Amino acid sequence: MTQEELFKKLIAHCKEYGFIFPSSEIYDGLSAVYDYGQMGVELKNNIKRYWWDSMTKLHDNIVGIDAAIFMHPRVWEASGHVGAFNDPLIDNKDSKKRYRADVLLEDWLAKQDEKIEKEIEKGRKRFKENFDEAQFRATNPRVLELQARRDEIDARMVKALNENDLEGLRQIIIDAEIVCPISGTRNWTEVRQFNLMFDTKIGSVAEGANTIYLRPETAQGIFVNFLNVQKTGRMKLPFGIAQIGKAFRNEIVARQFIFRMREFEQMEMQFFVRPGEELGWFAKWKETRMNWHRALGFGDDSYRFHDHEKLAHYANAATDIEYRFPFGFKEVEGIHSRTNFDLSRHEEFSGKKIRYFDPETNESYIPYVIETSIGVDRMVLQVLSAGYKEEKLENGEERVVLAIPAPLAPVKAAILPLVKKDGLPEVAHRIKDMLKYDFNVQYDEKDSIGKRYRRQDAIGTPFCITVDHQTLEDNTVTVRERDTMEQHRIAIDELPALVKSQAGMRALLDKQSITR
Ligand code: GAP
DSSP states (O other), rough: OOOOHHHHHHHHHHHTTEEEEETGGTOOTTTOEEEEEEEHHHHHHHHHHHHHHHHHTOOOTTEEEESSSSHHHHHHHHHHHHHHOOEHHHHTTTTTOOHHHHHHHHHHHHHHHHHHHHHHHHHHHHHHHGHHHHHHHHHOOHHHHHHHHHHHHHHHHHHHHHHHHHHHHHHHHTTTTOOOOOTTTOOOOOOEEEEEEEEEEEEEETTOOEEEOOOSHHHHHHHTTTHHHHHHTOOOEEEEEEEEEEOOOOSSSTTTTGSSSSSEEEEEEEEOOOTTTTHHHHHHHHHHHHHHHTTTOOGGGGGGEEOSSOOHHHHHHHEEEEEEEEEEEEEEEEEEEOOHHHHHHHHHHHHHOOOEEEETTTTEOOEEEOOOOOOHHHHHHHHHHEEEEEEEEEOOEEEEEEEEOOGGSEEEEEEEEESTTTTHHHHHHHHHHHHTSSSSSEOOOSOHHHHHHHHHHTTTSSSEEOOOOHHHHEEEEEEEEEETEEEEEEEEGGGHHHHHHHHHHHHHTTSOOOOE
């Protein structure tokens, strides 16, 4: 099965088992907007809990807030979003389709990389054990030609984007001979800038309505509350403020399911430090955040850093953590050293002093900031695509299993009476009542036990607890583990400790090595 087919199956699975639905589906959906179903919301809440607890419980110096989505319109002038939160767009005149010019070019670059990889594969097959990849890259004429062209277009694209040279961007698209995937022609319009913020009106028309924006990131809610939190919490540098919340962007290229949405959720943390200490903290947060991802157990080689060469004017270091999705390595999290840009701008635009008095140096200054910013929905996609497996069993049957970390599983345990009689349902209900205050558990008595196991595998339930006739005699049940499908008998009294040890959030939090 190709990765593309696998991804399509995953999307269908998400719908069939109540994880993710297209928004307003009965009206044929709304592009790049999705709803989380009964399983999806549990998974999403668990991911948020994992992040929130990692930030606020494992660090003494990080606190959380929940700022409003609506903010004063001046906030977005200060942050630079009104002036510069733009995508360069280009239309194909024949298909009337609209594209992001930078995405067209990035797709073209990715294709060149694939062509180079294919040449290298050919070389590997030809030279077998004598193959030296570095030498091949440095000498093979076809690889050299492809690489040179790729690098030339890449360098021109970076320059044009940095200089906001829209005519230059169009020319590169023409020079790279990029065609519209729909019409197959090169009949392109000019490139225009398009602001990604959604706007709306606040107040009635009679009162004089004002245009306000749906926030395109949660970070600004943290910056404008810096002094409130610092003063009321008597926080000393270095310290962090964490927030989880919705953000909105009018994305033009909406692709890859919940990877790029118009309404999505972010988990952002701004870590305020002394000027001059930011790069040390940047390195520390890179490590801490990578450990957080790796603790999920999806394999260390499923992640990589993509350090930015091209930095935003306010940043002095930036990296992305990329995960290997079925459609390639893509960003899930950004870590940025944002200097004192945001707080300085808010000081300038609001006219209010935003300074920290450092009792150790007796100085007042605007702190520097390290930001970690991760998309909740991209994490949901990461967990689902890492966990989705189609397995052939020894008895010839097949099963689909979501092998996701037990602490993130929507349902921790299913309690299954073997038959619907002889008092077994009553015992199963008692077990459910014992567990339900601490864990999300399900009772299921419908269909054969095998079918019930399959249903639980498909939603990623780590434990199936079966109540049988022996239970009535000795108060033991069988516990079937999702991944190994192994079964063992344990006493009913031992169930809470078992579920807690493997499916409680602590099991994940313990895996991170947080150094203070
Ligand atoms: N405050 C910094 C900031 O917003 P960003 O790189 O634009 O930085 C951070 O976004 C994270 O938010 C991304 O790494 C991604 O996980 C998520 N994200 C951004 N745009 C998204 C979208 N349209 N749909 C889903 N997630 C998105």
